[in-house]
Amino acid sequence: MEAGSTSVLRLVLGLAAGVAPWVFIAAAIIVSGCFSFLENALSDLGDWAAACGGDAACLSSCNRLSEPLFNYGLVASGVLIVLYSLALGAPGRVYAFLLLLSGVFLLLVGVFPEHARPWHVLSAFLFFLSAPTAVLLSGLRGPVPLPLAAGLAALSYTGLALTIASKMGVLGIGMAVPEIIVAAPASAWLIYTALRPGS
Numbered sequence: 001m002e003a004g005s006t007s008v009l010r011l012v013l014g015l016a017a018g019v020a021p022w023v024f025i026a027a028a029i030i031v032s033g034c035f036s037f038l039e040n041a042l043s044d045l046g047d048w049a050a051a052c053g054g055d056a057a058c059l060s061s062c063n064r065l066s067e068p069l070f071n072y073g074l075v076a077s078g079v080l081i082v083l084y085s086l087a088l089g090a091p092g093r094v095y096a097f098l099l100l101l102s103g104v105f106l107l108l109v110g111v112f113p114e115h116a117r118p119w120h121v122l123s124a125f126l127f128f129l130s131a132p133t134a135v136l137l138s139g140l141r142g143p144v145p146l147p148l149a150a151g152l153a154a155l156s157y158t159g160l161a162l163t164i165a166s167k168m169g170v171l172g173i174g175m176a177v178p179e180i181i182v183a184a185p186a187s188a189w190l191i192y193t194a195l196r197p198g199s
Contacts, residue, residue: 010087014194017080018187021106024073032066034058041175043124046070047113071110078107084190095142098134102127102186128163128179131186132156144193152185159183 028045029035035045044051045066052058081103090096105127112119132153139149159181166175 006087010084011194013080013084013087014190017077017084017103018190018194020080021073021077021183022187024069024077028066028070028073031063031069034062035066035176036174037176039174041114042070042179043109043114043120044174046074046110047115050114067113071113074110075107078103078105078110081106081190084194088193093142095134095137098130098137102130102134105130128156128160128182131183132160135186135189138189138193143196144189148192149189152189156182156185159185 025042025045032045032048034048040051047067048059048062048064052062082100085096085100085103088096088099090100105123108123109120109127112123114120135144135149135156136153137149138144139146139153142149159178162171162178163175163182165171166173166178171178
């Protein structure tokens with residue numbers, strides 16, 4: 001493949017990988033009709049039966065069309081991240097290889113909805129851990145300025161700590177907002193590296 005075509009493909013994959021998850025999540029939130037940023041986890045969008053815990057009134061208030069939007073959206077987004085990581089040089093570059101793993105873990109979050117424990121929780125945790133680590137390594141041993149990479153990674157790690165605190169009931173709110181804090185910097189990084197020549 002010619003260099004120009006490769007650059008265009010990498011640009012498209014990077015931008016799509018950064019934007020696609022949020023498009024599917026936003027669509028699932030709109031369709032669900034019952035999602036609350038202060039009460040729910042993002043994964044509730046993919047499995048309302050588990051989220052509602054058998055509460056018939058809760059389940060009847062939710063449009064379950066959000067489930068395929070969310071789950072298949074994460075699978076598609078994970079595939080895009082894997083493809084983009086290959087365009088960045090995985091497995092030869094450590095940060096790109098970690099990005100590849102994070103794409104696989106994100107894909108598995110969609111394959112294993114909330115009721116598929118412990119695989120759902122494990123996949124989500126590994127995604128939340130591997131994505132910011134890939135970002136950090138891109139600053140230490142890659143093409144991204146270290147202050148930017150470190151700042152984005154620090155924000156994600158903070159979000160991960162808040163997600164764990166929310167899961168333990170310490171925060172008193174659902175996990176959606178902390179989860180967004182984890183994932184958004186990684187998406188910003190994907191878009192940045194896609195637009196930055198030589199990444």
